[in-house]
Amino acid sequence: MFESPRRCGNILNAWSESLEELQETQPVSPVSTDNPGKKRKKKKREQQRSFSVPQLFTAASVASDPEERNRGDTDQRAETEEPIVRGIFQIEKRSCDVVLTATRVIWTQIQPETPTAGDIKASETNQDEYVELKDIFAVKLKRRRSVGQQTGGTLLGITLFQCVRKGKKLKDHAIHLSNLSVDHCEVWFKHLKDLLNGFRNRPKSLKVFVNPNSHKKEAHQIYKEQVEPLFKLADIKTDITITENKGQALSILKECKLDEYDGVVCVGGDGTASEVAYGLLLRAQMDAGRDTDSIFTPVRAPLPLGIIPAGSTDVVACSVHGIRHPVTAAMHIIMGHLQSVDVCTFSSHSRLLRFGFSAMFGFGGRTLALAEKHRWMPSNQRREFAVIKTLANLKPEDCELSFLPLTQSQKVTEGKSRNDSTKDSPPNTDDEEEWQKIKGLFLNISIMAIPCLCSMAPRGLAPNTRLDNGSMALIVVRNTSRADFIKHLKRYGSLKNQFSFSFVETYTVQAVKVRPRPWSGWGDDTLEENVEIDSKNTPMISSEGSYPWNIDGDLMEASEVCIRVHPQLITLFGVNTEEVDESTVKCSCI
Numbered sequence: 040m041f042e043s044p045r046r047c048g049n050i051l052n053a054w055s056e057s058l059e060e061l062q063e064t065q066p067v068s069p070v071s072t073d074n075p076g077k078k079r080k081k082k083k084r085e086q087q088r089s090f091s092v093p094q095l096f097t098a099a100s101v102a103s104d105p106e107e108r109n110r111g112d113t114d115q116r117a118e119t120e121e122p123i124v125r126g127i128f129q130i131e132k133r134s135c136d137v138v139l140t141a142t143r144v145i146w147t148q149i150q151p152e153t154p155t156a157g158d159i160k161a162s163e164t165n166q167d168e169y170v171e172l173k174d175i176f177a178v179k180l181k182r183r184r185s186v187g188q189q190t191g192g193t194l195l196g197i198t199l200f201q202c203v204r205k206g207k208k209l210k211d212h213a214i215h216l217s218n219l220s221v222d223h224c225e226v227w228f229k230h231l232k233d234l235l236n237g238f239r240n241r242p243k244s245l246k247v248f249v250n251p252n253s254h255k256k257e258a259h260q261i262y263k264e265q266v267e268p269l270f271k272l273a274d275i276k277t278d279i280t281i282t283e284n285k286g287q288a289l290s291i292l293k294e295c296k297l298d299e300y301d302g303v304v305c306v307g308g309d310g311t312a313s314e315v316a317y318g319l320l321l322r323a324q325m326d327a328g329r330d331t332d333s334i335f336t337p338v339r340a341p342l343p344l345g346i347i348p349a350g351s352t353d354v355v356a357c358s359v360h361g362i363r364h365p366v367t368a369a370m371h372i373i374m375g376h377l378q379s380v381d382v383c384t385f386s387s388h389s390r391l392l393r394f395g396f397s398a399m400f401g402f403g404g405r406t407l408a409l410a411e412k413h414r415w416m417p418s419n420q421r422r423e424f425a426v427i428k429t430l431a432n433l434k435p436e437d438c439e440l441s442f443l444p445l446t447q448s449q450k451v452t453e454g455k456s457r458n459d460s461t462k463d464s465p466p467n468t469d470d471e472e473e474w475q476k477i478k479g480l481f482l483n484i485s486i487m488a489i490p491c492l493c494s495m496a497p498r499g500l501a502p503n504t505r506l507d508n509g510s511m512a513l514i515v516v517r518n519t520s521r522a523d524f525i526k527h528l529k530r531y532g533s534l535k536n537q538f539s540f541s542f543v544e545t546y547t548v549q550a551v552k553v554r555p556r557p558w559s560g561w562g563d564d565t566l567e568e569n570v571e572i573d574s575k576n577t578p579m580i581s582s583e584g585s586y587p588w589n590i591d592g593d594l595m596e597a598s599e600v601c602i603r604v605h606p607q608l609i610t611l612f613g614v615n616t617e618e619v620d621e622s623t624v625k626c627s628c629i
């Protein structure tokens with residue numbers, strides 16, 4: 040049972056400070072530094088503000104059919120703000136007339152029968168305040184309990200937990216409605232619970248995967264300390280798997296009973312998010328009887344996916360939350376904010392290799408391959424080492440690149456289709472004539488279906504693509520000097536355009552084929568040696584005919600790969616980051 044007599048504040052603080060608050064409410068200590076005269080005056084003022092018993096405990100319940108009160112019903116009452124229940128509570132030490140309607144809790148400070156000068160002054164600026172029910176994610180009966188007491192306790196009122204936005208961050212905020220009447224509070228509690236249950240998008244049961252090895256191995260701690268208390272507060276049931284190895288989440292998702300859950304959550308970095316998204320999508324294809332060993336039109340993921348960032352770059356989480364912040368991610372899940380997101384299929388010779396959101400071939404793939412060989416190093420050090428070493432041995436890839444550009448007509452309809460969640464097939468015009476081909480030496484090829492925001496690239500690795508616009512950004516970096524390539528890389532971290540170089544080309548595409556052209560001679564192991572060669576024109580060769588790909592931070596070895604975008608194939612808990620309102624939304628005044 041919830042116990043937090045604080046007026047407002049973060050839930051984590053509320054738990055830790057509850058003992059302190061409790062002590063404040065213990066019998067007065069014999070040693071008091073307070074001025075007793077002042078205290079008496081304060082008590083007198085409080086008494087003057089008191090109200091008759093019937094006034095205090097009136098619960099004018101005018102509730103009708105609960106079905107009508109579900110969110111989404113644009114019934115008349117929602118528009119007219121007709122009261123469902125009305126009563127008197129203390130809010131922030133002020134006696135308030137509080138009204139619950141189908142969409143809001145509204146309160147107005149009450150004038151005492153014999154107002155003081157201060158009361159009269161306050162009443163001149165007195166305005167109704169309110170909180171929208173759509174911003175409330177939990178309601179609890181507030182009780183005073185002694186240390187160690189688990190049940191019972193004196194009822195103090197009701198606490199509403201509101202989701203507040205500050206810029207891109209979401210956090211919780213508690214509003215305490217104090218009233219000592221058990222009957223009164225229970226009536227309010229029941230009505231509030233009924234109304235909150237009407238928010239159909241909000242999950243009640245989640246499957247959670249935690250990768251304990253992500254980044255600095257903090258994923259489990261992040262979940263326990265920052266996320267689990269919020270899920271508990273919102274009465275969300277969780278079934279948690281702490282993964283023991285790579286691929287475990289994928290195997291579980293292929294077999295488990297998904298209809299028990301309203302969503303899947305992963306706690307980790309991009310590799311974990313990608314594995315879980317892949318698992319959900321693969322499961323959808325299996326359930327729909329799709330043959331992934333031939334060309335197929337994929338079906339949408341059956342459940343929404345929530346991503347709690349605990350990795351090193353977290354581009355998927357940043358792209359869908361606008362910020363790398365576990366509490367914000369948890370609040371998007373609790374509030375049931377849903378965002379459709381485009382997904383790519385990666386296939387070779389028509390066989391599905393995997394699903395993913397972004398890919399890098401060339402420098403991006405080689406860097407990851409090298410980092411993976413040095414897994415024993417701490418995460419940041421490993422990444423830095425791999426980047427420096429790959430830059431030192433920078434060599435281009437020789438390949439043939441074909442791509443299917445997004446046509447003008449598709450670009451026009453793109454805007455219209457962005458919120459069309461029923462769309463489940465790609466904009467497929469596989470006419471060979473429309474494919475464009477370029478051949479040559481490339482330092483890096485990036486293919487991204489989402490903007491890939493991260494702290495290293497605040498505008499995103501692919502700033503010109505959107506989460507749900509049914510297209511991918513193809514960014515081609517042709518062979519150039521190491522110095523120029525480094526200049527291009529450095530631009531990602533600044534606000535300057537990283538693409539305004541003669542050796543960088545960008546395209547908006549619906550499909551890409553990358554066909555590396557094998558040479559004879561070199562082996563991959565040359566990477567480890569600091570061999571003095573004319574790296575400028577000597578392409579990278581793989582002895583086994585397979586090349587490293589970086590798919591959402593996960594290493595995949597493949598030769599010829601075809602990448603195709605599928606509009607809005609998955610739903611993530613989050614928002615369209617372009618539409619995040621920067622203003623602070625809090626308890627508003629009417």
Ligand SMILES: Nc1ncnc2c1ncn2[C@@H]1O[C@H](COP(=O)(O)OP(=O)(O)OP(=O)(O)O)[C@@H](O)[C@H]1O
Nearest residue numbers: 254282283284307308309310311350351352353592
């Ligand atoms: N228990 C485990 N031990 C080892 N690897 C795991 C385990 N559980 C999951 N994995 C795999 O670890 C890989 C990397 O994890 P993840 O992406 O979460 O961390 P990261 O690489 O530190 O973060 P980022 O991708 O943001 O840089 C994923 O591909 C995932 O499948």
